[in-house]
Amino acid sequence: MGNIASKQYPRITQLRAITTDTHQSLDDKVMSYEPFESNENYINFLRFQHKLMEKVAPLYQNKQLTTVFNDLGSRCRLNYLELDLTDFNQPVSSINNDEVNALSLPAAIGWLYVIEGSKLGAAILAREVGKLNLTGEFGARFLAGPGSGGGSAWREFMQSVELLDFSESEEKTMLDGAKDAFLYAHHCVDNVLANA
Numbered sequence: 001m002g003n004i005a006s007k008q009y010p011r012i013t014q015l016r017a018i019t020t021d022t023h024q025s026l027d028d029k030v031m032s033y034e035p036f037e038s039n040e041n042y043i044n045f046l047r048f049q050h051k052l053m054e055k056v057a058p059l060y061q062n063k064q065l066t067t068v069f070n071d072l073g074s075r076c077r078l079n080y081l082e083l084d085l086t087d088f089n090q091p092v093s094s095i096n097n098d099e100v101n102a103l104s105l106p107a108a109i110g111w112l113y114v115i116e117g118s119k120l121g122a123a124i125l126a127r128e129v130g131k132l133n134l135t136g137e138f139g140a141r142f143l144a145g146p147g148s149g150g151g152s153a154w155r156e157f158m159q160s161v162e163l164l165d166f167s168e169s170e171e172k173t174m175l176d177g178a179k180d181a182f183l184y185a186h187h188c189v190d191n192v193l194a195n196a
């Protein structure tokens with residue numbers, strides 16, 4: 001982010017600064033499993049994405065959060081991931097979401113930053129799925145379909161985050177939320193990809 005953007009989005013800039021290292025190591029870890037080298041690798045990548053999205057899905061229906069982001073429901077990609085897994089005849093699991101349902105608003109904003117931000121990287125990954133002949137109609141709906149956007153969708157997300165009025169301690173809770181979300185993403189990679 002350039003200087004002007006940093007001034008316009010100070011909260012996002014801070015979120016990004018405190019998660020740069022964990023983002024980089026997550027990116028490296030995911031790519032080390034070569035997700036686009038074979039259908040088998042790609043299915044494991046989908047399972048990782050699904051495990052992550054499944055955890056956060058309730059946030060996209062949360063009443064407090066939908067007043068902050070009015071298009072929040074349409075940003076959830078869980079259904080697309082389920083369809084992608086089904087394309088490959090993969091079972092779709094379900095997990096306990098109690099922990100995410102109990103998050104405070106600032107912590108939930110930190111988590112959402114991580115998931116919504118991950119779509120920026122996904123836009124780059126979407127170019128690679130062509131190698132496997134996957135599309136927004138088969139296997140790669142979650143990367144190509146509605147709700148997958150960067151661009152104006154990301155800008156609107158950042159603007160809404162900046163408008164929130166947080167105390168100093170809420171600010172810290174939000175940053176901790178983002179760190180926890182990245183930790184969970186690492187845990188998902190370690191669990192799904194490393195055991196594949």
Ligand code: HEM
Pocket residue numbers: 001012015016023026027028030031113114115116117118119120121122124182185
């Ligand atoms: C797997 C390979 C990944 C690659 C190659 C990748 C790459 C990228 C790239 C290129 C950006 C855009 C930076 C920009 O436009 O300025 C980005 C942003 C971001 N990614 Fe990733 N990413 C990956 C995985 C993930 C995952 C799994 C998560 C979280 C679960 C994640 C979270 C984020 C966040 C939060 C941002 C927004 C940073 C900001 O501008 O504040 N990324 N990523």
